[in-house]
Amino acid sequence: MSRIIGIDLGTTYTCAAVVIDGKPVVIPCKSANTVPSMIAVDNKGNELIGHEAKRQSVINPLNTIHGTKRLIGRKYDSRTTQVIRRHFKYELEEDNSGNVQITMAGSKFSLSDVAARILNRMRNYAQEFLNERVEKAVVTVPAYFNDRQRQSVKSAGEQIDLEIVRIINEPTAAAIGYGFGRDLNEKVLIYDMGGGTFDVSVCAVRGPVFEVMATGGNTFLGGVDFDDRIISYVLKKFKDETGKDLSNDAIAVQRIRDGAEKARIDLSSVEEYPLSIPYVTTDEAGNALNIDLKLTRAILEGLTKDLVDKSFRIVEQVLEDSKLTKDQVGHILLVGGMTRMPLVQQRVHDYFGRAPAKAVNPDEAVAIGAAILAHSSEPGSTIKVQLLDVVPISIGIALPNGQFLKIFEKNTSIPNAKSKIFTTSKDNQSQIQIQIRQGESQNALNNEILGNFCFQGIRAAPKGEPKIEAIFHLSEEGILKVTAKDRDTGQEQETTLDLRGN
Numbered sequence: 195m196s197r198i199i200g201i202d203l204g205t206t207y208t209c210a211a212v213v214i215d216g217k218p219v220v221i222p223c224k225s226a227n228t229v230p231s232m233i234a235v236d237n238k239g240n241e242l243i244g245h246e247a248k249r250q251s252v253i254n255p256l257n258t259i260h261g262t263k264r265l266i267g268r269k270y271d272s273r274t275t276q277v278i279r280r281h282f283k284y285e286l287e288e289d290n291s292g293n294v295q296i297t298m299a300g301s302k303f304s305l306s307d308v309a310a311r312i313l314n315r316m317r318n319y320a321q322e323f324l325n326e327r328v329e330k331a332v333v334t335v336p337a338y339f340n341d342r343q344r345q346s347v348k349s350a351g352e353q354i355d356l357e358i359v360r361i362i363n364e365p366t367a368a369a370i371g372y373g374f375g376r377d378l379n380e381k382v383l384i385y386d387m388g389g390g391t392f393d394v395s396v397c398a399v400r401g402p403v404f405e406v407m408a409t410g411g412n413t414f415l416g417g418v419d420f421d422d423r424i425i426s427y428v429l430k431k432f433k434d435e436t437g438k439d440l441s442n443d444a445i446a447v448q449r450i451r452d453g454a455e456k457a458r459i460d461l462s463s464v465e466e467y468p469l470s471i472p473y474v475t476t477d478e479a480g481n482a483l484n485i486d487l488k489l490t491r492a493i494l495e496g497l498t499k500d501l502v503d504k505s506f507r508i509v510e511q512v513l514e515d516s517k518l519t520k521d522q523v524g525h526i527l528l529v530g531g532m533t534r535m536p537l538v539q540q541r542v543h544d545y546f547g548r549a550p551a552k553a554v555n556p557d558e559a560v561a562i563g564a565a566i567l568a569h570s571s572e573p574g575s576t577i578k579v580q581l582l583d584v585v586p587i588s589i590g591i592a593l594p595n596g597q598f599l600k601i602f603e604k605n606t607s608i609p610n611a612k613s614k615i616f617t618t619s620k621d622n623q624s625q626i627q628i629q630i631r632q633g634e635s636q637n638a639l640n641n642e643i644l645g646n647f648c649f650q651g652i653r654a655a656p657k658g659e660p661k662i663e664a665i666f667h668l669s670e671e672g673i674l675k676v677t678a679k680d681r682d683t684g685q686e687q688e689t690t691l692d693l694r695g696n
Contacts, residue, residue, distance in 0.1 A: 200562070256285070345673060369404055395512070409586045
């Protein structure tokens with residue numbers, strides 16, 4: 195039987211790991227341990243994935259897809275999609291199902307298509323490394339991913355015949371990677387800021403048992419948001435000095451983005467970074483204009499301090515939800531590339547009054563934890579890990595008056611099931627429509643729509659007489675399914691709820 199691998203499907207980079215002889219090992223991807231989460235089509239029509247896509251992104255920004263993890267599982271007309279589409283130069287469209295699709299070099303890609311290609315590339319690296327076929331994986335997602343987004347990741351695996359045996363939250367995976375073999379009995383807080391998302395979880399670790407007490411996050415807080423601040427700063431400086439506005443020049447902006455990412459990374463280890471981009475445009479006389487400016491760590495921190503502040507408001511809320519004080523947290527883990535930033539590390543130290551743990555690699559911890567959990571589910575495994583997770587965002591239904599009724603409150607333990615009785619509002623009504631949403635607002639329209647469940651074939655009767663019992667099932671992965679039963683006739687219907695936002 196082939197091994198089950200762990201995959202950290204990241205916004206900007208993806209990493210995979212596997213357990214060999216009882217020890218987790220990061221799967222090498224050519225010359226690195228991570229792969230850029232990018233795909234592209236070059237001028238010859240060739241499809242490029244990972245490192246190949248990133249290398250040509252500067253000269254081919256309109257046909258290079260990146261950052262799609264922020265869009266996966268979202269409807270095209272959602273407020274979130276319309277806000278974040280401004281950050282991408284490639285073309286976003288609405289498909290026939292109302293989901294987001296991307297047009298690139300004349301071809302259309304669903305967001306699950308993009309994720310499937312990246313997952314398949316990681317599977318191929320794993321097969322080369324292990325010299326065996328890989329058919330199953332545990333895949334991580336941000337803790338604050340909603341149900342549609344989790345379903346979309348599942349769908350991506352199905353497209354390439356990769357069975358995703360379990361989806362787990364990234365900070366939880368990091369806790370498993372850290373706690374493995376340590377025989378801890380502690381409360382562990384995981385501060386996870388990666389390329390595109392931010393999560394905080396508090397876990398009670400008792401040997402091989404990892405129980406999530408509370409979780410929170412922001413799927414729009416990560417390295418790309420820090421890069422955006424640098425880009426805006428550079429564009430303004432250039433316009434002030436030359437009168438030239440480069441904001442609508444896709445190639446120029448991509449070159450600046452590439453430089454901004456390098457600057458942000460380097461400024462974690464140096465105090466100054468010379469940002470130099472030659473021949474970025476020309477003046478009226480046709481002379482080349484260059485970008486040459488000095489970025490300092492102090493400038494970067496001034497541009498992004500509010501983003502770090504935002505992350506600590508979430509930390510405070512998660513501690514409150516877990517009913518813990520910061521002094522009751524035994525270990526603090528920093529996960530994700532952004533936690534290398536000195537400002538982040540200093541704020542963590544100042545807030546908790548002590549240094550975070552140094553025993554994890556921020557880029558690899560999540561994949562390693564996923565691999566450990568994956569291995570524990572293999573037949574005959576000597577590693578046994580028990581994970582008790584929670585639903586990160588409340589799930590409920592839209593009421594006729596526009597209010598939102600929560601079925602599962604956030605931080606409810608999973609797996610779980612709850613039932614609710616529905617009835618008709620009109621005489622001889624033959625069906626009941628239930629709209630399911632996810633969010634924290636009392637106004638249903640402010641919450642993300644997950645889908646609709648329609649119970650049909652209700653017997654003719656006066657209004658209020660039929661009783662339909664709907665049972666909401668939340669899996670251990672935080673994925674929702676709905677079944678319903680007519681209490682009078684015994685008629686039962688499987689879910690028609692479509693949560694897959696491809």
